[in-house]
Amino acid sequence: MNYKMMGRFLAMITLLDAIFMVPSLVIAVVEEDARAMFGFGWTILLTSVASGVVLLLCRKARVRFYAREGMISVGLGWIIMSLIGALPFWISREIPHYLDAFFETVSGFTTTGASILTNVEGLGDSMLYWRSFTHWIGGMGVLVFLLAVVPASGKGSGFTMHLLRAESPGPNVGKLVPRMRQTAMILYILYIILTVLDVIFLLFGGMSALEAVCTAFGTAGTGGFGVKNDSIAGYSPYIQNVCTVFMLLFGVNFSCYYMLILGRFREVFRDEELRFYLGMIVGSIALIALNVRGMFSSWGETLRHVAFQVATIITTTGFATTNFDLWPTFSKTILIILMFCGACAGSTGGGFKCGRVLLLFKSLNRNVQKTLNPQKIKVVRNNGHMISEKVLDNLHIYLIAYVFLLLVSIFIVSLDGQSLTTTTTSVIACFNNIGPGFDAVGPVENYHMFSPLAKLVLIFDMLAGRLEIFPILLLCARSTWKKLI
Amino acid sequence: MKIVIAGAGKVGVMLTKKLLAEGYEITLIDHTQQVLDACADRFDVIGVYGNCASMNTLLEADIKKTDLLIAVAGEDEINLLCCMTAHGINPNIHTIARIRNPEYADQLYQMRDTFALSLIVNPERQAAMEIERLLKYPGFLRRDTFAKGRVEIVELKVMENSVLCDAALSSLSDLIKCKILVCAVRRGSVVYAPDGNFVMEKGDHLYVTAASGELTKLLKNLGVITHKVKRVIICGGGKVGFYLAYRLSKTGTQVELIEQRRERCIELANYLPEVSVVNGDASNQMFLESEGIEQCDALVALTSFDEMNMIISLYAQSYQVEQVITKIDHTDNPTIQDILGLGSLVNPKELCCNQIVRYVRAMGNTSGAALAVHSFAEGQMEALEFRLDDEALHCGEPLRDLTLRKNVLIACITRHGRPVIPDGNASFEKDDTVVIVTRADIVLRQFNDIFA
Numbered sequence: 056m057n058y059k060m061m062g063r064f065l066a067m068i069t070l071l072d073a074i075f076m077v078p079s080l081v082i083a084v085v086e087e088d089a090r091a092m093f094g095f096g097w098t099i100l101l102t103s104v105a106s107g108v109v110l111l112l113c114r115k116a117r118v119r120f121y122a123r124e125g126m127i128s129v130g131l132g133w134i135i136m137s138l139i140g141a142l143p144f145w146i147s148r149e150i151p152h153y154l155d156a157f158f159e160t161v162s163g164f165t166t167t168g169a170s171i172l173t174n175v176e177g178l179g180d181s182m183l184y185w186r187s188f189t190h191w192i193g194g195m196g197v198l199v200f201l202l203a204v205v206p207a208s209g210k211g212s213g214f215t216m217h218l219l220r221a222e223s224p225g226p227n228v229g230k231l232v233p234r235m236r237q238t239a240m241i242l243y244i245l246y247i248i249l250t251v252l253d254v255i256f257l258l259f260g261g262m263s264a265l266e267a268v269c270t271a272f273g274t275a276g277t278g279g280f281g282v283k284n285d286s287i288a289g290y291s292p293y294i295q296n297v298c299t300v301f302m303l304l305f306g307v308n309f310s311c312y313y314m315l316i317l318g319r320f321r322e323v324f325r326d327e328e329l330r331f332y333l334g335m336i337v338g339s340i341a342l343i344a345l346n347v348r349g350m351f352s353s354w355g356e357t358l359r360h361v362a363f364q365v366a367t368i369i370t371t372t373g374f375a376t377t378n379f380d381l382w383p384t385f386s387k388t389i390l391i392i393l394m395f396c397g398a399c400a401g402s403t404g405g406g407f408k409c410g411r412v413l414l415l416f417k418s419l420n421r422n423v424q425k426t427l428n429p430q431k432i433k434v435v436r437n438n439g440h441m442i443s444e445k446v447l448d449n450l451h452i453y454l455i456a457y458v459f460l461l462l463v464s465i466f467i468v469s470l471d472g473q474s475l476t477t478t479t480t481s482v483i484a485c486f487n488n489i490g491p492g493f494d495a496v497g498p499v500e501n502y503h504m505f506s507p508l509a510k511l512v513l514i515f516d517m518l519a520g521r522l523e524i525f526p527i528l529l530l531c532a533r534s535t536w537k538k539l540i
Numbered sequence: 541m542k543i544v545i546a547g548a549g550k551v552g553v554m555l556t557k558k559l560l561a562e563g564y565e566i567t568l569i570d571h572t573q574q575v576l577d578a579c580a581d582r583f584d585v586i587g588v589y590g591n592c593a594s595m596n597t598l599l600e601a602d603i604k605k606t607d608l609l610i611a612v613a614g615e616d617e618i619n620l621l622c623c624m625t626a627h628g629i630n631p632n633i634h635t636i637a638r639i640r641n642p643e644y645a646d647q648l649y650q651m652r653d654t655f656a657l658s659l660i661v662n663p664e665r666q667a668a669m670e671i672e673r674l675l676k677y678p679g680f681l682r683r684d685t686f687a688k689g690r691v692e693i694v695e696l697k698v699m700e701n702s703v704l705c706d707a708a709l710s711s712l713s714d715l716i717k718c719k720i721l722v723c724a725v726r727r728g729s730v731v732y733a734p735d736g737n738f739v740m741e742k743g744d745h746l747y748v749t750a751a752s753g754e755l756t757k758l759l760k761n762l763g764v765i766t767h768k769v770k771r772v773i774i775c776g777g778g779k780v781g782f783y784l785a786y787r788l789s790k791t792g793t794q795v796e797l798i799e800q801r802r803e804r805c806i807e808l809a810n811y812l813p814e815v816s817v818v819n820g821d822a823s824n825q826m827f828l829e830s831e832g833i834e835q836c837d838a839l840v841a842l843t844s845f846d847e848m849n850m851i852i853s854l855y856a857q858s859y860q861v862e863q864v865i866t867k868i869d870h871t872d873n874p875t876i877q878d879i880l881g882l883g884s885l886v887n888p889k890e891l892c893c894n895q896i897v898r899y900v901r902a903m904g905n906t907s908g909a910a911l912a913v914h915s916f917a918e919g920q921m922e923a924l925e926f927r928l929d930d931e932a933l934h935c936g937e938p939l940r941d942l943t944l945r946k947n948v949l950i951a952c953i954t955r956h957g958r959p960v961i962p963d964g965n966a967s968f969e970k971d972d973t974v975v976i977v978t979r980a981d982i983v984l985r986q987f988n989d990i991f992a
Contacts, residue, residue: 122581233542233565233586440589443573 059113061128066109067201068132072139073102075192076185079143083181091181094147102139127535129198129221130526133518136197137161140189149182154507161514163189164197165521166405168279168373168490169481169513171503175284180265186280187269193521194276194305194403195246196222203239221526224400224408231313245312246403250275253301260294270294274301277404279373279490286375286498292359295376299359299366303336306370306398308410327438328410332369332399335409339365339393343386350382369393371405373490375498387493391480394487405488405520407457411450413437418447456524461486464516468509481505486516541565542606543900546592546622547613548575550869551638551663554893555610556583559900562983567601593621598629608634608658608903610896616641624655634658634903636896640665642782642811659899663892668783670891671865674884675769675788675838678863679759681745681884684914685752686925687954687973692752693723693923695916696762697883698744703763710736716761720750721961723951723977724921731920731979733947747916749951749975751959769837769863770794775822775852776842777801777808780867780888784840789814796831798822823848825855838863846870853882871919890919901985911973915980922980923951926987928972933988940964943992947982950990951975 076099083091137160143149144156155171162169163186172178178186192200198218219235230238250271257267269282283289287298311323323329344354344361351357360377367374368390379390397406417435425431435442464482471478473495480492481502491498505513519527529535541564545552548570556566556579566585569592570576576587590597592613603609609626611619616639623635636659639648648660673683682695698704703715709722725732726745732738740746750758772788774781777799785797785808795815799805802819809817820827822843833839839856841849846868853866865884898913912925928935934942939950939962953962954973960966968974976990984990 230586233567233584235584237565445577 057124059115061124061131062109062113064128065132065135066106066113068136068197069102069139070106070110071197071201072136073099073106075188076143079181079185079188082184083179086180088179088181090147090149091143091179094143094145094149095181095185097146098139098142101142123535125218126221126526126529129218129522130518130530132198133164133522133526134530137164137518140164140185143185144182147182149178154510155503158502158510158514159186160189161517162485162490163187163278163280164193165488165517166190166193166276166278166371166403167485167488167517167520168273169485169496169517170280170490170501171510173501173503175280175282183269183282184265187272187278187282190276190278190280191250191272192276194278195242198222199239199242202235203243221522224402224405224523229310231310241313242309245309246275249301249304249312253297256297256301257294260291260297262290262294270298271301273374274298274372275305275403277302277305277370277372277398277402277488279367281374287363288376295359295363298374299363302366302370302372302374306332306366306402306404308399308401310401311399322438325438328399328413331413332409335393335396336365336369339369339389343382343389346386347382364390365393368489369396369404369406370398370402371487371489373484375491378497378499380493380497380499391483391493394483394489397487407487410437411453414442414447414450415454417442418450453524456528457486460516460519460524460528464512467512468505471506471509473504481513482516485513486520488517488520541608541900541903542567542602543608543610544569544598544601544603544606544626546570546609546611546619548572548579548587549612549614551612551889551892552610553579554871554889555612555896556585558893558897560584561981562897562901564900567606569597569601591618593618593625595625595629598622598626603633604630606630606633608636608900610636612638616644620651620655623657627656636661636899638663638892640779642779645783659896661892661895663888664779665783666891666895667780667867667886667888668787670886671780671784671840672787674865674886675772675793675840675863677755677759678769678838679762680755682916684916684923686912686914686923686952686975687959690752690954690957691749691952691959691973691975692755693747693749693914693916693951693975693977694755696746696748698740698742698746700742704740704746705742707740708736709734709738709740716758718750718754718757718761719961720748720754720758721951722746723749723923723949724917726917726920729918731917733949745917747921747977749961749977751952751961771836771838772796773798773828773831773833773836773839774842775840775849776844776867777804777817778842778844781840781842782808782811784842785812785815796836798827798831822852828852828855833859833861836861838865840865840867842867844869850876850880850882854880857881857883890915910984910986920980922978922982924976924978924984926974926976928968928970928974928987930970931988932968932970933991935968935970938965938967944990945978945982945992947979948984948990949977951977 076095080095080099083095137157140160141156144159145153150156150159158171199222231241232238253271253274254267257270266282273280281287287295311326311329314323340361344357348357351360363376364379395407396412397408398404400408400410421433421435424433435447461482465479468482469478476494477496481496484490484492496502543559543564544567545555546569548568559566560583567588568579568585569588571591573589576589579585580587588597588601603626609623611622613619619637623637626633627635635657637657638661640662645665652660680694681697684693707715722734724747725734771794774785774795774797777797781797785795788795789812797808797815797817798820799808800821805817805819818831833856839861841852843849849866853864856864865886866882868885868887869889871887871890894913894915901910910924910926914923950962952975953960953966978984
């Protein structure tokens with residue numbers, strides 16, 4: 056394995072991490088928050104020096120970079136990035152235990168939004184900003200950012216595809232344009248434009264600048280860290296509706312937006328995954344609204360809350376405007392189904408992804424037909440293109456790994472002795488990068504009461520969920536670290 | 541500039557590699573998903589699955605916004621149809637098609653005009669021409685010509701008993717009594733840009749720039765016998781073999797063409813009445829002996845297997861055949877070829893790629909672009925030919941006052957048709973043709989890029 060090249064890569068990621076902390080440091084300095092200044096200052100200093108040393112040591116790296124190195128770099132990169140991102144919370148003593156700080160940061164970068172903080176409003180502005188900013192970075196992916204800003208050297212241009220594939224969600228990751236770097240840039244430009252629009256709309260609703268920016272970051276990354284203890288519930292209906300719309304927008308595959316810009320409306324309109332996603336949303340809103348109609352004063356209010364809750368769960372954001380833990384079981388079940396389903400592939404959302412669910416249905420349908428008529432040849436098609444058997448195989452393996460990890464995690468977390476609902480939904484919510492579950496981890500509760508072991512398992516789940524299992528699972532495999540394959 | 545390459549075969553992949561290094565945006569089309577996936581993993585390109593001649597596939601490859609289409613799929617007809625369809629969708633597109641069927645060889649120019657192609661490449665025919673040029677001067681492993689054939693860069697191997705062995709470069713002009721310039725030396729797989737103190741060793745490959753007129757003199761003074769090649773054995777009656785036999789027989793050379801398949805032999809005998817076509821297995825020692833390998837001046841190994849070609853060549857060398865030329869299709873193992881000491885190697889696919897890259901560069905910028913590009917020394921070095929126009933900098937200044945980029949060497953200046961190997965007093969003038977030698981990783985888009 057090419058350790059020097061990996062070292063270089065990881066050092067670049069940590070350096071980027073330090074650069075991302077600069078705005079938080081500036082906020083801390085402006086607000087004369089000594090503890091935060093201390094936390095960010097030391098972290099930035101230590102990280103830059105360490106990355107500099109590693110970069111220097113690894114400067115003569117061979118450029119050869121294969122799938123193996125790519126996958127491992129992505130997995131390790133995310134862990135190291137979170138370890139460093141947790142330092143400001145810990146050094147400033149805002150979060151006294153390092154594991155808690157790590158949990159909070161992983162939850163940020165993986166856009167989960169599960170928090171161990173009982174009083175969010177007690178944090179300083181710079182800390183709140185950093186917490187939300189991790190969502191924004193994690194949403195589109197830090198490596199995609201790296202690909203967009205770091206010029207790919209002519210010799211090693213091949214390795215970039217492995218990285219994009221490892222970090223971008225979806226069963227069939229492709230490029231928008233031939234050049235990797237331009238693809239990454241287009242993605243980030245779209246991301247920035249949508250985020251800025253969101254900020255503007257929120258500012259119109261009377262939010263303060265910091266609140267608007269933090270909420271927009273949480274929405275854009277489909278993360279869910281709020282700046283208030285009651286999430287979005289305390290804000291005006293207008294702001295809640297803005298959030299609903301933008302959450303749903305960020306849950307759409309970004310290549311759809313690119314095609315809209317290119318004027319290929321028909322393709323976007325005919326996109327099967329988008330139709331499935333919208334269908335799920337409309338159907339769920341209708342069913343839940345009928346089910347909970349008595350709990351709110353008017354139909355308007357019902358629709359607003361239901362739409363918000365459906366959007367926040369299907370896009371795996373995790374904001375809340377009402378305590379949906381109190382809803383009837385039928386509605387809660389729909390929400391749990393939405394938790395698994397997740398947003399579109401190629402969006403910032405998590406979960407199993409609509410695209411995958413759709414392909415699974417098609418694959419199932421095919422095999423049913425094959426069982427009835429063994430001679431029948433049928434291919435699985437998506438948007439008029441044949442899906443290769445390799446992709447389908449990977450999809451089935453992904454499902455197996457997904458279910459298996461989910462069960463093992465629930466098994467370990469159950470040692471904590473929480474209720475069955477708490478145990479299962481906490482794992483489901485972390486694995487699908489949502490944040491709130493039901494019962495003791497419901498929308499108005501949080502994760503502080505879990506034992507360190509359970510927290511570690513949930514951290515693993517969040518990372519595995521965000522990176523689509525394999526980059527993280529690989530790190531645990533013995534064959535990964537063997538010299539010969 | 542956006543380029544679509546249709547066909548991800550050997551040429552397609554080699555082109556992708558070369559053009560990517562020059563910074564173009566590349567879309568690959570192929571009808572095998574596996575091949576496409578492998579390419580997308582190795583290179584920074586986008587892959588489109590489908591038949592490259594179908595309009596839908598081309599539209600998916602964004603042909604409307606593409607500047608150049610290179611059709612190098614398996615079949616000639618598909619390539620043609622692909623270019624025509626693309627032209628129908630986007631009239632401004634440049635198209636390059638690979639046409640390799642010998643039956644079309646005589647109508648290439650008409651086809652180019654009829655189907656509005658920008659360029660037709662025929663790797664096998666090009667390889668045959670290259671081999672023919674090599675046969676003219678036995679002793680050179682390779683020849684690249686510049687300035688309308690007036691200047692050449694030739695590859696020489698230093699033999700054990702040669703006067704060059706253990707001589708310093710500074711004594712070179714005394715030894716061979718003609719004006720040449722050694723622009724690169726390859727020892728093993730390491731390429732040196734030598735200065736006067738460089739001492740040549742046995743087994744070194746020298747890359748020498750010389751005026752074409754000096755070549756005979758150079759060979760004579762080096763002690764290499766240079767009588768005309770009169771009798772050639774060609775092993776393998778494929779496309780290259782056919783073209784080569786045809787061209788050689790036109791110049792009055794006695795050609796013997798060995799081919800294994802009987803039907804193909806009859807075909808060849810019909811097309812090439814002056815050539816003696818023999819049906820037999822060229823890898824068979826006894827057979828080659830009976831065909832008179834000892835009496836031939838040159839042997840060209842052109843079967844479709846690289847390994848077979850290498851063995852035939854080694855065998856020919858053991859019979860002291862003066863010139864042995866080997867066709868190689870895979871470029872992945874240059875080390876083996878070097879250990880075996882095979883002599884001249886010809887790679888049709890690489891020749892074809894170089895021609896296309898030359899066209900792309902010329903297309904990229906019309907002013908000051910290189911007229912010719914040749915890569916040599918296992919692709920580590922490049923020689924480029926420029927014609928100086930009004931925009932050329934530093935005209936009239938002596939070369940010793942100019943600062944050039946690192947690893948850039950001015951190999952030759954041709955003025956009014958007279959090639960000169962420049963020294964510090966020479967200078968550039970408008971309308972000169974200049975040959976520049978550089979390391980292959982330095983991309984010179986225009987002449988002025990050579991200045992630091």
